[in-house]
Amino acid sequence: MAGPVEQYLLDKIKADGSIHMTLIDPEKVTPESAAQVAEASAKNGTAAIMIGGSTVDSQKQLDEVVAAIKATVKVPIILFPGNVTGISSHADAIWFMSMLNSADPYFIMGAQILCAPYIKKFGIEPISMGYIVVGDGGTVGKVGKAIKVPYDKPELAVAHALAGQYLGMRFIYLEGGSGVQVPVPTEMISAVKQAVTNVTLIVGGGIKTPEQAQAAAEAGADIIVTGNITESLEGKKRVSQIIAAIKIKITRKPRRKKAK
Numbered sequence: 001m002a003g004p005v006e007q008y009l010l011d012k013i014k015a016d017g018s019i020h021m022t023l024i025d026p027e028k029v030t031p032e033s034a035a036q037v038a039e040a041s042a043k044n045g046t047a048a049i050m051i052g053g054s055t056v057d058s059q060k061q062l063d064e065v066v067a068a069i070k071a072t073v074k075v076p077i078i079l080f081p082g083n084v085t086g087i088s089s090h091a092d093a094i095w096f097m098s099m100l101n102s103a104d105p106y107f108i109m110g111a112q113i114l115c116a117p118y119i120k121k122f123g124i125e126p127i128s129m130g131y132i133v134v135g136d137g138g139t140v141g142k143v144g145k146a147i148k149v150p151y152d153k154p155e156l157a158v159a160h161a162l163a164g165q166y167l168g169m170r171f172i173y174l175e176g177g178s179g180v181q182v183p184v185p186t187e188m189i190s191a192v193k194q195a196v197t198n199v200t201l202i203v204g205g206g207i208k209t210p211e212q213a214q215a216a217a218e219a220g221a222d223i224i225v226t227g228n229i230t231e232s233l234e235g236k237k238r239v240s241q242i243i244a245a246i247k248i249k250i251t252r253k254p255r256r257k258k259a260k
Contacts (some may be wrong), residue, residue, distance in 0.1 A: 003125040005048075005076045005093040006170070009223070012047050013200065018217035020243045021225045022046045023080065023204065024069070025053035025178075026061055031068035042073040044240040045247065049073065050225065051091065052080030053178075059085055066090040079124070082143065084114045089122040096126035097173070100160045101133060104145040129171040129202075130164025132157060134184055138177020138205065151182070154191040161192045165199050171223075172196060176205025178227055183207045186219035193220025208238075210245035217246050 002010060012019050022041040024034050038049045051066055066088040070077055079086055079094040087094065096119070099107040119126055133146035134157055141148055149156045161172045174192065176184045183206035193201050203216050204225030213224050224246055226239065 002170075003093070003127070005078065005125050006127050008076060009047065010200070013222045016247060018221060018246050019047040019223055020045065020213075020246050021048045021050050021078075021202075021223055022239070023050040023052070023225050023227050024065070025227070026051055026065040027053050027058070029065060031064045034065045035068040035072040038069040038073045038075075041239060042075050045243045046075065046239075047223075048076045048078050050078050050080040050095075051088070052086050053082055059088075062086065063088045063090060078127070081111075081115070082140065084111055084118075087115060087118050087122070087124070089124070091124055093125035093127055094119060095129045095131075095171070095173075097129040097131040098164075098169070099131045099133065099144045099146060100164055101147045101149060102144050103147050107144045127171060128169045129173055130161065130167070130169040131173045131175060132160045132164075133175050133177065134188065135176045135182065135205070136180045137175070138180050140175060140177055151185050151188060154185070154188040157188050158191050158195045161196050161199070161201075165196050169199070171200045171202055173202040173204065176203075178205060180206040183212050183216065186215050189216055189219035189221055207242070210241040213242045214245040214248060 024037055049069055066077060067090045070090050076092045079091045081087060102108050132149060133141045134149040135151045137146050137148045164172050174184045184203050189203055200222045201220060202223040202225060203221040207213050207224060207226050216224050226242060
């Protein structure tokens, strides 16, 4: 059964077609600037704030950032942990994820075993997710020792996504990596979307323009993630345009297969 945050996301997707989430790396912001970023994103229509990074070192910094954001916005705050250091009791939910194409068992199940008791203790809602690093992969690919799925091999992405679905994961994340130059190809997004059933598809990494965001949504992405918004007027305007592009009525989006 879906928890309140997961149900909120599913309801938003059902109503809007595709939704946007803002990702904030707690190591790259102050609590004050993080709150400003989150507030601007929420005003522009982002559905939730994701907090996390590949190299979070300071638990105190993470807690302060999450607490500052929580005091500022009403949208859910979802942890996006790269390691056991990525847990904060102030968050509403956490992506309880397994990097399906990691060569290191720690990122497939080891970190999850270490995190689980704390998630229960803090009362954070876990949301099951299969995490697949594709293309260049950026920092997360290196840290997570990913056996990266090439952009020109959508069938490999499909195989990983189906494995996640069959293991019971309700969300699949195609991750191109933070700061990469080329986002996940629409052909790969479409192939995965058409293959899985009753699974919500997230796409992130390298999406910098409204056109790229809209293309991902049209290809089948249910959730599109973009990274830190700068505090400049230009940065806020760009994110506003990206969210607006995602909200445009999608007429070519692949239909979700019905479960047999």
